[in-house]
Amino acid sequence: MAINTREEALSPGIKGWCPGAWQPMQTGDGLLVRVRPPMGELSRAQVLALCEAADTFGNGLIELTSRANIQLRGVTDASWPALMSFLVENGLVDANPGAERLPPIMLAPGxxxxxxxxxxxxxxxxxxxxxxxxxxxxxxxxxxxxxxxxxxxxxxxxxxxxxxxxxxxxxxxxxxxxxxxxxxxxxxxxxxxxxxxxxxxxxxxxxxxxHQVALPPWAPASVRPAQPAASRALGKQACGMVYGLPFGRAPATAWRKAVTPASVTHLRVTPWRRLVVKQALTEGTALPAVEGLISDSSDSRLLIDACPGAPYCAQASVATQPLAERLSGLVETSLHVSGCAKGCARQQAAAVCLVGHAGKFNLIVNGRADSTPVQTGLSDAEVIAYLENLGAL
Ligand code: SF4
Structure with a gap:
């Protein structure tokens, strides 16, 4: 399938929708192309194709969002048509751009x-x-x-x-x-x-x-959901081998290595930035640790949510990932490092939330990225010093 330009592929009605693959978003490092794996699952061949796409058309990194979508970054206007043809050919994107107008459907990964x-x-x-x-x-x-x-x-x-x-x-x-x-x-x-x-x-x-309107009479909110399941442990689990993605992203090389063993059949994505790698035979065939992915449930990077920040996102005035890395050996509590008040990486409150504003960080305690800060205008070093004094690390 040959795709020549974005304008050719998109109907005017698509304007105003969330970014997707057919409607990529211009960000700080080029176009962001979002892929929604059908049923939250990719075959081994599709994972390998995705890795090739990231290396060939993007910046070599593959991200997993808090809504279990996959993102490629660093795509250019010139490379986007070839990328789309490649993604469609490999069943990673629907050939019909209209399919992206449907609400995203997230499935329990198990x-x-x-x-x-x-x-x-x-x-x-x-x-x-x-x-x-x-x-x-x-x-x-x-x-x-x-x-x-x-x-x-x-x-x-x-x-x-x-x-x-x-x-x-x-x-x-x-x-x-x-x-x-x-x-x-x-x-x-x-x-x-x-x-x-x-x-x-x-x-x-x-x-x-x-939406502050009462539910209709035919939809009475009368029963409670069952108690949520708690375990998000990494390593070999009943559902497959579970790997964490540091701050929601990893190089294509790491994704490729995760599916390299011949016993791997497919992979499922989760909204908590973990990959579940499935094997044809799970008995006695534990998959190895993979460089670039987290295999240990006690890794403190799992406590941190950090969006791409600058230079990857045009909305960010601060680099989030380096500070998240610096804090990762220190934290024992939930921490959100956000490039701006939009808070893409985490919707819920975190014990500590650092939000970029005009090149510095605002610091929020027990809140979301759009909550009121207790400190403003902090440099990276001041953030660390403040958190140490607060005993929050
Ligand atoms: S939170 Fe702001 S800076 Fe971070 S990815 Fe979202 S829009 Fe960009």
């Missing part, structure tokens, strides 16, 4: 073929044109395993398991959801909720949690 999460995702995919047209940031989570695992991942509408073991649909901002009898009913209920969201003015609010 899904099995035929279970409710997998079935729900397939049903929703088949009914995708029935979903309401919503703002680009609205997302869906299908998290129908025994216990929710995506509770703190950003989503606006969720299919989950309730305390009693049944299925439920929950709107973000509500502690409880509506019970449903089957996964088919859950999908239909979710579709109906998206239409209620738009018709009741949710598009102006932008996200479900900001």
């Amino acid at each position: 899904w099995q073929i035929g279970d409710d999460t997998h079935t729900g995702a397939r049903l929703l995919q088949a009914r995708r044109n029935a979903l309401a047209i919503m703002p680009g940031k609205v997302g869906i989570a299908i998290d129908a395993g025994d216990a929710p695992v995506l509770s703190d991942a950003a989503a606006d509408f969720r299919i989950e398991r309730s305390e009693s073991g049944g299925l439920m649909v929950r709107a973000e901002g509500y502690q409880r959801g509506t019970p449903v009898d089957s996964i088919e009913a859950a999908v239909e209920h979710l579709i109906r909720l998206t239409h209620w969201f738009v018709e009741s003015g949710g598009s102006q609010a932008g996200r479900m949690r900001r």
Whole structure:
């Protein structure tokens, strides 16, 4: 498939959507191309193709976002058409640019073929044109395993398991959801909720949690979700070999090494910046540690969320990754290093949040990137000194 220019590929209606592959975003180091792996899964061949794409058309790094999307950076206007042809040929991007207008669907990464999460995702995919047209940031989570695992991942509408073991649909901002009898009913209920969201003015609010309108009578928020599952341990787990990505990114060489063993069949992405590498045979065949990826659950880099910052993001006035690296041996608490108040790397509060502003850092305690700082205008050295004095490290 030959793609010549971005203008040729995009219809005017796509303008204003979230960045994707067909609508890349101009950032500090070129175009950012976002890939949404279908069902959150890539075959071994697709991972290798992605690595080739990052090395050939990008800056050689592959990122994983807090919504389980994959990002390539450093793409140029000149290289983008060839990159898109390559991604489409390898099944990494839908040939139809319109597919990107659908809300992102995040799946609990431990899904099995035929279970409710997998079935729900397939049903929703088949009914995708029935979903309401919503703002680009609205997302869906299908998290129908025994216990929710995506509770703190950003989503606006969720299919989950309730305390009693049944299925439920929950709107973000509500502690409880509506019970449903089957996964088919859950999908239909979710579709109906998206239409209620738009018709009741949710598009102006932008996200479900900001939509201050009571749910309709046919969607009573009456049941609680089951207790969330806690474990995000690295290393060999029942679901596969789990690797962490330092601050959400790693060189293509590391991704390639992770899938090099012949027993590897595919890889799943998670919203907590971990990769799950699946093997054909897991008994007695533990995969090795990979340079550039985290294999040890006690690695303190796992406590830190850091966005790309300068020079990678045009919104950033500070470099975030070097400070995150410097702090990584010191922290024992959750830390968010953000290039600006948008806070892309972490939606929830962190014990300490450092936010770039006019070339310096503002420091927030127990808050989000858009919370009120307790200190402003700190250099890297001043941040470290302040945190040491505070005993926050
Ligand atoms: S938080 Fe700001 S600086 Fe960081 S990636 Fe998002 S927009 Fe860019």
